[in-house]
Amino acid sequence: MTTNLVPDDYYRAARKLLPEMEGNMREIVEELLNKAESGEKTDNRLVEIITEDKNLRKKFRDALETGQEKTMGMEYSGLGGNVSSPDAQKYICPVPGHDFTRRIQKAGEDPGSCPTHNVALIPFEQKGGQ
Amino acid sequence: MLSKFWESTGEGIAGQWLQYIFGPAFLFWGGGLIIIVFQLGFYNVWNWISSRDVPTQVAALLIGLFVLLVSSKLMEQLRFGFLRLLEGYWTWPLSYLISPLTNLQKWFIEQDRKYWNTLMDKLEKGNLSPVEKRELARLESNGHYAPADLDDCLPTILGNVLQSAESTPRHRYGLDAVICWPRLWLLLSKEVQDAMNSARQSLDTLVELWAWGLLFLIWAFWWPGAILIAIAWMIVAYILAVQSARKYADLLESAFDLYRWSLYESVRWDVPRKSGEDEIMAGRQLTEFLWRGTSEFPVRYKKDK
Numbered sequence: 475m476t477t478n479l480v481p482d483d484y485y486r487a488a489r490k491l492l493p494e495m496e497g498n499m500r501e502i503v504e505e506l507l508n509k510a511e512s513g514e515k516t517d518n519r520l521v522e523i524i525t526e527d528k529n530l531r532k533k534f535r536d537a538l539e540t541g542q543e544k545t546m547g548m549e550y551s552g553l554g555g556n557v558s559s560p561d562a563q564k565y566i567c568p569v570p571g572h573d574f575t576r577r578i579q580k581a582g583e584d585p586g587s588c589p590t591h592n593v594a595l596i597p598f599e600q601k602g603g604q
Numbered sequence: 605m606l607s608k609f610w611e612s613t614g615e616g617i618a619g620q621w622l623q624y625i626f627g628p629a630f631l632f633w634g635g636g637l638i639i640i641v642f643q644l645g646f647y648n649v650w651n652w653i654s655s656r657d658v659p660t661q662v663a664a665l666l667i668g669l670f671v672l673l674v675s676s677k678l679m680e681q682l683r684f685g686f687l688r689l690l691e692g693y694w695t696w697p698l699s700y701l702i703s704p705l706t707n708l709q710k711w712f713i714e715q716d717r718k719y720w721n722t723l724m725d726k727l728e729k730g731n732l733s734p735v736e737k738r739e740l741a742r743l744e745s746n747g748h749y750a751p752a753d754l755d756d757c758l759p760t761i762l763g764n765v766l767q768s769a770e771s772t773p774r775h776r777y778g779l780d781a782v783i784c785w786p787r788l789w790l791l792l793s794k795e796v797q798d799a800m801n802s803a804r805q806s807l808d809t810l811v812e813l814w815a816w817g818l819l820f821l822i823w824a825f826w827w828p829g830a831i832l833i834a835i836a837w838m839i840v841a842y843i844l845a846v847q848s849a850r851k852y853a854d855l856l857e858s859a860f861d862l863y864r865w866s867l868y869e870s871v872r873w874d875v876p877r878k879s880g881e882d883e884i885m886a887g888r889q890l891t892e893f894l895w896r897g898t899s900e901f902p903v904r905y906k907k908d909k
Binding site for chain 2: 558
């Protein structure tokens, strides 16, 4: 999937190439990058300056493509294995001597009621504390 | 100088056009063309094309490309409506099906939960067979992508996967996902936004694919076999869309799990210090504040550090 380049991509690529630039060009590019940081849009001027140099032009394009690949590589995919079953919150019938229990799979789930006594189940720890 | 540089950018734009041309719309129009060509007779069509002059052939090709691109763009505008349709937000006449199908979904979820409880008891006692272990993993996964509160259930599986993701932050943190999401989105890093966009794009493409499958029924006027192709197409697209929705749900839930603090910090509220009821209360208050602009008591904003 191809994504559109945004000004930040150009700034990132230009910054990456700074060490390879000659003195004068480097100063100009640094100044443009500083302006970009303060909110001014300088990507077009940066492209013009950098692409004047034949060697830098190719490296600039490569740097931009690497940036794009980085974005494309961000696509999420889940792991292939089966999910394990961590501990789950347990609920129990509050009637003394009756130990009907039920767990909930996730927060917000209604633990329901005891089918024998028709009373709402309570957290397991709560009965132990009674 | 610049022209050479723009060549590479041009390649990117060409890639986007290729996506349009060879996207789901291509399958619809290409399939329809094949049906019509074989109905009219392949050689009749071939002879008709061959007897045209080159400008007419080029014009026909360009018109074909234009139809492909315009229909792709049109579908892009309609896909949100199709996503809502697949989720189960139906209007008349489908609204009559909402109640029975939602009850059916609830019944399946309840059965899964009962069986999951039975297997969890066995797991606790340590006598789970390998087959049951795999079954438990399946139920664990199904349960995760089902709404916690059965009253939130929708009539379709896809709807329930997305509903589950949207309702989880409310149950866990008191934050309403639909209200908080636009604010949280603005606080996410570009990388996280890209990952979310990519997952959403994938879901949207599959919804479009399903919609083109539905439209493929039109070709049944020329060839009744198109009905079978359209049904198989829609089933495959739906299954893939559910898988894709699960990925999107994973990321949506994870964004709330990991970045909800930045919501509190950005509106200069105190971050909840305890999980559970305390956090849920704070989340509800923040949701009210973000949606209505009101709060039970005036909130003292934190100072900027």
